[in-house]
Amino acid sequence: MAEPVPQVVAQMPKAKLIGLLALFLGPSVLIYTAFSIYPLLATMQLATFTGESGGGVHFVGLANFRTLLTDALWSAPFWNALKNNMIFFAIHMAVQNPIGIALAGLLSLPGLKLKGFYRTVFFLPTMLSVVIVGFSWNLILSPLWGVAKGALTAVGLGSWFAPWLGLESTALVTLALMSVWQFVGIPMMLIYAALLNIPDELVDAARVDGLGQFRIFFHIKLPLVLPTIGLVSVLTFVGNFNAFDLIYSVKGALAGPNFASDILGTFFYRTFFGNQLQLGNPTMGAAVATVMFFIILVGVCLYLFVVQRRMRRYTF
């Protein structure tokens, strides 16, 4: 039997189709292009200019990038921020994602009671503003209040306490763990959803073969949700290399102590907007943003072309 209907669309007069497309797609394409794609391109273009004292700009090619990567005044803070950002990301991958997977695994156990309660509670910190989370932990870890110290003393580890946020050696790790605490809900929820999509027959078959829940999780379920873990990793990567709010709220634009918690987001803000130590420099700011764009692009491409291609997608 012929399908009459796609033909209605196919046979639509061209002018009418164009009119419909303009009506339905116009607003989205216009706003998205003007306020998302165009500013990105314009920023990259601006990165090849330099400001003049009179307020104008003139073309300098790739000189800004050369300054950023080689001039000691710029390159030292840049490499420091990049290194810190790598550590920030590594901590998320090493702590946030395993905890997310473990929680999702426990939540997806058959017949678990109070499932809804746990899910709601675990995801709650993710809903809060990073500013709120940053300040709340700042208070809790503050030696002035002594809550963290009291809690450690209660379990006999009082001597472990240190003003972690104030020490150069521990500030970045502490901030990363605060961020992990907040965002663990995202990997948990995505992996939980993927685990629920695994057909019962597979799990039942394994159980009939005598496998325990633990081995079912590691040998059957975990390999099946690897694509989701890949997705979670790339989302974490993009989020981390674009992070700013937490460090700015807790440590300010100078990302102290002595730039120990400086990451690309705060470095970009200082360069572009200025701070107590320097005036804002839009063209160098644009150069920093362009470098951040390429770092994120490399991460996303690695995911799209290596990770996702290699992994077979299982559709049920």
Next chain:
Amino acid sequence: MFLEQRARSFAVHAVLIAYSALALGPILLVVMNSFKARNAIFGSPLSPPDSSTFSLVGYAKVFRASHIFVYFENSLIVTIVSMGLVLLFGAMAAWALSEYRFRGSTALALFLSIGIMVPIRLGSVAILNMMRTAGLNDTLTALILVYIAQGLPMAIFILSEFIQQIPKDLRDAARCDGVPETRIFFEVIAPLLRPAIATVAVFTIVPIWNDLWFPLILTSSDSTHTITLGVQQFLGQYITDWNSVLAALSMAILPVVVIYVIFSRQLIAGLTSGAVK
């Protein structure tokens, strides 16, 4: 066997309850202490407020010293207008992309999905320049335009997947009756999108409400600050006044928690349903 199962279930709950305490503890601690007098905050931080330690002095200070209601209003306006337009424009675009075949439709879909992965923040230098040129600097309109551009890619992606699941017969029947395309969308398709709205709303509302970056870059006066920026600046200014700081934090936390608890069922259903596999 039975005992072993009981023991295992007990262990699982012990782990989950311990993690619940870790997730809730800091939030409870802040909210609880915001209702206490200063010496009680420091003297016994872990005990809930009682009749001798109860105090609202922090809240009084927040109301007096900040424009908290203006911030709330601004955040509400920005979030609601942005979300409404993201839903409307996003649904229209998703419909056109999944329903009409035309040259370049795949390329356009790819173009629109760039924004899912590439953060709009990286264009901030040019966005600020544009807003200054257009005279929109320090207005809520500037924030709304940026947030619509930020929210559209994900909204179009989720709504397209959803529209493709709607049975074809519905619009086909309407077309055979000669109903115009615009009415098919607004009267047949749009009402069916309701379940997907929860998902789209999560991905739109939460990042907008919580955003610090764009208010920081694009707004400079108290009358245009959003709640996140307003609270951030208040906290920075009164950092040594623990009553006020705890009260301001609680006032930012409580509305989000109340709304989240009311809608958490739909929200989690939206998050875990097919759209984001």
